[in-house]
Every structure is written in C-alpha cells, then in structure tokens.
Amino acid sequence: MYKVLLISKYLRRKLAPLFAAVAVTICTAMVIIVISVMGGFLQTMRDAARRGTGDITIEAGWTGFPHYAELAQTLEQLPEVHAATPVIVGAGMVKLGDHVQVAPVVLGVDPADLNKVLPFQSTLYWGEENMSLPQVRQRAMQWQLPWDDPADADGSQASEANGNGKTTPPRGIMPGIEVYPKRRDKGGQYASWQSLIGARMNLTVVPVTQAGGMLEPETRELVVVNEIKSGLYDVDKSHIFVPFDLLQEMMGMGADEVIDPETGEPVGGRHEPRASRILVRAAPGVDLETAHEAVRKATARFAANHPDMTGLYTYTWEDQHRDLLNAVRNEKGLITVLFTIISVVAVVMVATIFYMIVLEKTRDIGVLRAIGASRMGIANIFLGYGLVIGLLGAILGTALGVTFVYNLNELQDLLDAWFGWRMWSAETYYFDEIPEHVDYAEAALIAFGAVVSSLAGALIPAALAAQLDPVESLRYE
Amino acid sequence: MTTTTTTILRTTSLHKHYRLGDQDLHVLRGVDLAVEAGEWVAILGASGSGKSTLLHLLGGLDRPDAGQVRFNGDNIFSLGGSRIDQYRNRYVGFVFQFYHLLPELTALENVLISAMMGRSVFGWPGVRKSVRQRAVQLLTQMGLGERLRHRPNKLSGGERQRVAIARALINEPRVLLADEPTGNLDADTGRQILALLADLHKAGQTIVMVTHDQRIADYADRCLTLERGKLVG
Ligand SMILES: Nc1ncnc2c1ncn2[C@@H]1O[C@H](COP(=O)(O)OP(=O)(O)OP(=O)(O)O)[C@@H](O)[C@H]1O
Ligand SMILES: [Mg+2]
Numbered sequence: 001m002y003k004v005l006l007i008s009k010y011l012r013r014k015l016a017p018l019f020a021a022v023a024v025t026i027c028t029a030m031v032i033i034v035i036s037v038m039g040g041f042l043q044t045m046r047d048a049a050r051r052g053t054g055d056i057t058i059e060a061g062w063t064g065f066p067h068y069a070e071l072a073q074t075l076e077q078l079p080e081v082h083a084a085t086p087v088i089v090g091a092g093m094v095k096l097g098d099h100v101q102v103a104p105v106v107l108g109v110d111p112a113d114l115n116k117v118l119p120f121q122s123t124l125y126w127g128e129e130n131m132s133l134p135q136v137r138q139r140a141m142q143w144q145l146p147w148d149d150p151a152d153a154d155g156s157q158a159s160e161a162n163g164n165g166k167t168t169p170p171r172g173i174m175p176g177i178e179v180y181p182k183r184r185d186k187g188g189q190y191a192s193w194q195s196l197i198g199a200r201m202n203l204t205v206v207p208v209t210q211a212g213g214m215l216e217p218e219t220r221e222l223v224v225v226n227e228i229k230s231g232l233y234d235v236d237k238s239h240i241f242v243p244f245d246l247l248q249e250m251m252g253m254g255a256d257e258v259i260d261p262e263t264g265e266p267v268g269g270r271h272e273p274r275a276s277r278i279l280v281r282a283a284p285g286v287d288l289e290t291a292h293e294a295v296r297k298a299t300a301r302f303a304a305n306h307p308d309m310t311g312l313y314t315y316t317w318e319d320q321h322r323d324l325l326n327a328v329r330n331e332k333g334l335i336t337v338l339f340t341i342i343s344v345v346a347v348v349m350v351a352t353i354f355y356m357i358v359l360e361k362t363r364d365i366g367v368l369r370a371i372g373a374s375r376m377g378i379a380n381i382f383l384g385y386g387l388v389i390g391l392l393g394a395i396l397g398t399a400l401g402v403t404f405v406y407n408l409n410e411l412q413d414l415l416d417a418w419f420g421w422r423m424w425s426a427e428t429y430y431f432d433e434i435p436e437h438v439d440y441a442e443a444a445l446i447a448f449g450a451v452v453s454s455l456a457g458a459l460i461p462a463a464l465a466a467q468l469d470p471v472e473s474l475r476y477e
Numbered sequence: 478m479t480t481t482t483t484t485i486l487r488t489t490s491l492h493k494h495y496r497l498g499d500q501d502l503h504v505l506r507g508v509d510l511a512v513e514a515g516e517w518v519a520i521l522g523a524s525g526s527g528k529s530t531l532l533h534l535l536g537g538l539d540r541p542d543a544g545q546v547r548f549n550g551d552n553i554f555s556l557g558g559s560r561i562d563q564y565r566n567r568y569v570g571f572v573f574q575f576y577h578l579l580p581e582l583t584a585l586e587n588v589l590i591s592a593m594m595g596r597s598v599f600g601w602p603g604v605r606k607s608v609r610q611r612a613v614q615l616l617t618q619m620g621l622g623e624r625l626r627h628r629p630n631k632l633s634g635g636e637r638q639r640v641a642i643a644r645a646l647i648n649e650p651r652v653l654l655a656d657e658p659t660g661n662l663d664a665d666t667g668r669q670i671l672a673l674l675a676d677l678h679k680a681g682q683t684i685v686m687v688t689h690d691q692r693i694a695d696y697a698d699r700c701l702t703l704e705r706g707k708l709v710g
Pocket of ligand 2: 528529530656
C-alpha cells in the first residue's frame with residue numbers, strides 16, 4: 001500500500017516525471033500519426049486501384065477473344081460473381097486543338113454495364129456540384145452532353161451548334177482528368193471553367209489484326225462528355241473511355257467480313273466479334289481469392305468448349321497493382337521502423353529522469369528500507385511509477401495522435417489560412433485530402449509498446465534503487 | 478522494575494569491518510550485549526566509535542562480519558530475506574538524529590507509511606481506520622494534534638523528531654532503537670524528547686539509545702560504553 005501512496009505523491013509533487021510522461025506522449029502520438037497517415041495513404045491507393053480496375057480481369061492479349069458476351073453471362077451465373085462486363089482496350093493518341101497527347105489506355109466500355117462492376121459513375125468528375133447543371137453524370141453515362149436536349153438522344157444539337165455540317169453527330173469520349181494536366185489548384189480541385197466538357201477531341205487508334213499485324217490508323221472526332229477521376233494518378237493520367245462498339249469497330253474487332261489475306265477478297269462469312277477483357281466484380285462478402293479461383297475455373301471450362309479461345313488468363317486488381325502497392329507498403333514499414341527507433345529516445349529519457357529521481361531520493365530509499373521496505377518493494381515503487389507514466393503517456397499520446405489524424409485536413413486549412421503553408425500539397429500528392437484513417441488495432445499496439453518502453457526505461461533505475469545499501473544512504477543528512 | 482525479566486535482544490561477539498581499498502577498519506570487535514524487555518539501555522561512545530554501526534546491526538539494517546543478533550532467541554540474520562524486512566517493520570522502530578522523514582508526505586502520512594508497509598492495497602482498507610486512529614492518537618499525545626497535515630519542512634526540529642518517534646511506534650515494536658535522538662536539537666527541546674522517551678519507557682517500552690553525551694545517557698536504566706570496539710561498563 002505504501003507504494004501506491006508514494007507513487008501518487010511523487011507524481012503530484014515532481015515535475016521531472018511529467019516531462020517523462022510528455023516524452024512518452026509525444027512519441028506515442030508521433031508513431032500513431034505516421035502509421036495512420038501512411039496506412040491511410042495505402043488504403044486510399046488500394047481503394048482507388050480497385051475502383052479503377054474492378055476485382056478480377058480476364059484477358060487474352062492484345063488481339064482479344066471472341067464469345068465474350070457469352071463468357072460474361074456464364075460468369076455472372078457464378079455465386080461468387082456479382083457482375084461481369086466486357087471492355088475493349090486500345091492504344092493511340094488524342095488531339096485537343098493543337099495539343100497531341102499519347103493515349104496509352106483507351107477503353108471501350110458500356111457505362112451502365114461497367115457501373116455494375118466498378119463505381120464508374122462516381123468517378124466522373126463533373127457533376128451538379130461543380131458544374132451547376134443538372135444530371136451531368138447521368139447524361140455522360142449515355143455519352144450525352146449536359147446541355148443536349150434529352151429528347152434528342154442522338155445529340156445532333158451538339159453537332160449543329162458546332163456548325164461543322166456533319167450528318168452524324170460526334171460520339172462521346174471521357175478522358176482521365178490528368179490526361180490534360182496542370183489544371184489543379186492548391187486544394188486539388190479543378191475549376192469548372194477548365195472543364196473539357198463539350199470540347200472536340202480526335203482519337204486515333206491503331207487496329208491490330210488477329211495475326212498481330214498493324215492496319216491503317218483509325219481517327220474519329222469525338223466530344224468530351226465528362227472526365228474521369230478515379231483517385232489513382234496512374235489511371236487518371238492514362239485512361240480514356242469511349243463507347244464499346246465504337247472502339248470495337250475502330251480496333252477491327254467487330255463482326256467484319258472475313259478477308260482472304262492472299263487475294264484481299266471477302267471469302268464469305270464474318271469474324272466473331274472480340275473483346276479485350278472482361279472485368280468482374282466479386283459478389284459481396286466473397287473474398288477476392290475465392291472469387292478469383294471460381295472465375296479462373298469457369299473461364300478454363302468455357303475455353304475448353306471453344307477451340308477459338310486460347311491464351312485466356314485471369315488476374316486480380318491486387319496482382320495488377322502489386323508493384324505500386326508494395327512500394328507504398330515498404331515505405332510504410334521503413335518509416336515505422338525509423339520512428340520506432342526515435343521512440344527509443346523516449347526510453348532513454350525515462351531512464352535518465354528516473355535515474356535522477358533515484359539519486360535525489362537515495363536517503364528516502366534508505367529510510368524506507370529502515371522502516372521495513374524490501375528491495376523488491378523499492379524496485380516496485382519505481383516500476384509502478386514507470387507503469388503509471390507509461391499508461392499516462394500512452395493514453396494521452398493515443399488521444400493526441402488520433403485527434404490529430406482526424407483533424408489533419410482542418411489543421412492544414414488553418415495553417416494555410418494563417419501562414420499560407422500547406423504541409424500536404426494536393427498538387428504533388430494527387431490525393432485531394434490527407435487520409436484520415438486510424439487502425440485501432442495498430443494504435444492499441446503502439447500504446448502497449450509505449451507502456452512497455454516506459455517500464456523498460458524504469459527498469460535499470462529501479463534495480464539500482466533496490467541495490468542501494470540502506471546504511472550508506474542514511475549517512476547523508 | 479519488573480520482577481521476571483526476559484532477554485529480548487542479545488548480541489554475541491559481534492564483529493564489523495569496513496574495508497576501504499586496502500585499509501581495514503575493524504569497528505566492532507566482539508560486542509556482547511543483552512537487552513531485557515522493558516529496559517532502557519544507553520550506549521555511550523565517542524564519535525566514530527561505532528555506535529551507529531551497532532544500532533544498525535541490532536535493527537537488521539546491516540549485516541555483521543561475525544557474531545549473531547538474537548531477537549527472542551532467533552538469529553535475525555539467518556531469517557529468510559523477507560523476514561528480516563518484516564523484523565525491521567514490526568519488531569523494531571528506528572529513530573535517527575536527522576529525523577529522516579519523507580519530505581513529500583504529511584506528518585500523519587509519515588507515521589502511516591510504516592503501517593502500510595507489509596499490507597497490500599487490498600489489506601489496507603480493512604485496517605485503515607483503526608491504524609489512522611492510533612496514528613492520530615500518537616501524534617496528539619506528542620502535542621502534534623494540530624500538525625497532522627503539515628509537511629516536514631513546515632515543522633520544527635523537535636516536532637519532526639516527535640513525528641519520527643510516532644512513526645517508529647506505530648507498529649508497536651518490541652524495541653525502539655534511537656540514534657542520538659537529541660543530537661540535532663537545542664537543550665530544551667532535547668529534554669522534551671527525553672521526557673517523551675521516559676514516558677514511553679514508563680509505559681513499558683524497551684529502548685536502546687545511542688549518545689555521546691553522559692547527561693543524556695543518565696536518563697537510561699543502564700549505561701554502557703563502546704570503547705575500542707567493545708562494550709564496557
Ligand atoms: N560505510 C562505511 N565505510 C567505511 N567506513 C565506515 C562506514 N560506515 C562507518 N564507517 C566508519 O566506521 C566508524 C564507526 O562509524 P559509526 O557511524 O558507527 O560511528 P558513530 O559512533 O555512530 O559516530 P558518530 O557519533 O559520529 O555518529 C567510523 O570511523 C566511520 O568512519
Ligand atoms: Mg553515529
């Protein structure tokens with residue numbers, strides 16, 4: 001009981017232990033903040049990566065594969081699969097005014113179908129909130145401009161307004177928002193006057209024959225109906241979305257007549273239309289690997305029944321983005337190790353402060369021994385003291401760290417308003433906001449580590465106090 | 478005073494050396510002492526003669542190089558590790574020249590801490606009330622009824638020594654070991670402390686007191702002198 005009394009007295013009457021507690025608090029908070037921000041960063045990237053690619057992809061190389069609609073339907077029947085949609089993948093370039101840009105990934109999609117596989121509509125950047133126009137996204141999903149007459153579904157008004165006299169109105173295109181870069185402000189937002197909606201864009205792709213030969217490039221004039229912001233820079237920098245049938249035709253993957261390569265004459269009959277990929281979304285609650293396995297087996301079965309389907313392979317979004325995600329994961333690990341090493345400073349600090357207290361309290365330790373305290377008892381006073389300081393530091397540090405993480409963006413706005421300084425530049429990091437995410441299991445582990453560290457710091461001084469010779473201590477007046 | 482006397486504390490040929498480098502200081506050279514229950518023994522000796530050393534051995538605070546200290550017939554140094562802590566806590570009470578109170582604690586807490594020792598956090602609430610009552614009673618008896626919540630730095634030397642005596646007595650020890658209890662006090666205050674010890678002695682308390690002052694030693698029943706490492710007289 002006397003230990004409790006002494007610990008509480010020493011806590012209230014001494015300043016030094018409060019410094020130790022502050023050191024533990026700061027270290028705990030620091031490690032929690034770093035791990036949370038890095039973890040949030042990773043999580044945000046994972047979400048974005050998944051958003052951009054769906055769960056599972058089936059692919060057969062650049063020339064695609066036939067019977068895609070049938071395969072997609074078959075897959076959708078699997079209990080592990082929520083939805084599946086075919087897409088066409090091409091590559092080429094785009095021209096906006098005089099600006100020519102490489103378009104590494106041109107995707108031909110059916111927006112409504114794609115939306116079942118990944119949250120496509122929500123990645124459309126322009127909407128009511130930043131365009132002051134109704135139904136911008138709903139229209140874009142039909143490849144329509146926001147100001148098109150809804151009754152005039154073929155969009156002829158757009159072409160008329162443009163006055164170029166073409167009879168067929170241009171079809172829609174949705175480039176990733178970073179395809180035309182350098183438009184973001186400090187807060188990571190794009191001004192609506194910079195929107196490309198309504199702009200004419202020329203898309204050129206190079207069709208490829210099934211044998212792998214290149215054909216004449218195909219160019220179309222299209223009109224931008226929206227822009228894509230998935231949140232993953234790689235995707236938004238490189239992806240361009242166009243209607244499925246348009247790209248299929250441009251890439252020569254449609255139901256064209258079969259041509260004799262020798263004579264160049266049609267030999268009768270038509271090619272089976274092809275798609276480049278099928279994107280699959282796992283059913284809710286089914287984990288990725290289980291779904292992947294089911295899709296892989298079903299695909300193999302399907303291919304076995306169709307001799308013209310060869311070279312099909314499947315992969316998950318994690319496989320696809322492995323390098324990027326691993327890089328961030330490693331970075332998180334590295335920084336965590338670094339900050340853990342810094343936290344050793346806290347241990348040394350606790351040890352030093354406790355050592356000073358032991359020196360200062362040498363006589364009192366002798367007195368306690370004289371009135372009956374055991375060596376263990378003396379050691380326990382200091383260990384208990386270390387425990388209390390560790391607990392105090394861990395609790396305060398966790399509270400501080402968590403509060404800090406949850407208010408990072410507000411804090412940053414304050415700093416920006418007061419000093420014009422942003423620690424997080426959305427221009428550089430691409431995410432609009434610092435991820436505010438705390439993994440409570442990790443936080444608890446860190447707090448536990450803080451308590452253990454304080455105890456470790458108290459250990460040597462406690463052993464020292466226990467070893468003191470009481471007679472020697474009492475000689476001091 | 479008492480007709481049937483029992484020896485409560487006995488030392489047999491107690492030796493103590495201090496070694497400083499290659500110097501060997503043989504402080505106690507075979508001390509034989511028997512303290513009867515209820516007796517007040519004074520040990521006289523010049524400064525550096527080893528009086529404090531002897532008292533620390535009697536109280537189990539230090540270990541002799543040879544010889545024994547027997548309490549009620551048991552050699553205290555052959556007791557197990559925690560038993561000797563218990564011995565210091567329950568059976569003897571130390572009073573020092575420089576009071577040695579804990580500065581962070583109030584007068585009352587300084588007295589109570591000795592009673593808390595040996596009681597766990599769970600054992601304490603059960604006895605807290607009665608122990609506290611006894612502590613208050615002891616301090617009141619010593620004229621410190623108004624000073625319970627004062628910390629040592631707010632007390633005079635005489636008051637501090639009385640708190641120290643109350644602390645030594647709280648566990649009702651069989652023997653009170655006092656090392657120059659008046660050594661740091663003026664003559665008047667010293668006399669008050671001695672009067673207090675005399676009262677305790679009258680009530681049956683066994684006291685072993687160390688001093689270098691013959692006039693103080695005169696308060697005791699019996700006076701022994703430590704000379705060249707041995708007790709004489
Ligand atoms: N830890 C120690 N190391 C070395 N020498 C010591 C130690 N403790 C005591 N001594 C020596 O032993 C002798 C006896 O010391 P002790 O404190 O018992 O004397 P004392 O009779 O109590 O003296 P005083 O009246 O001044 O208090 C002294 O000469 C002292 O210097
Ligand atoms: Mg002395």
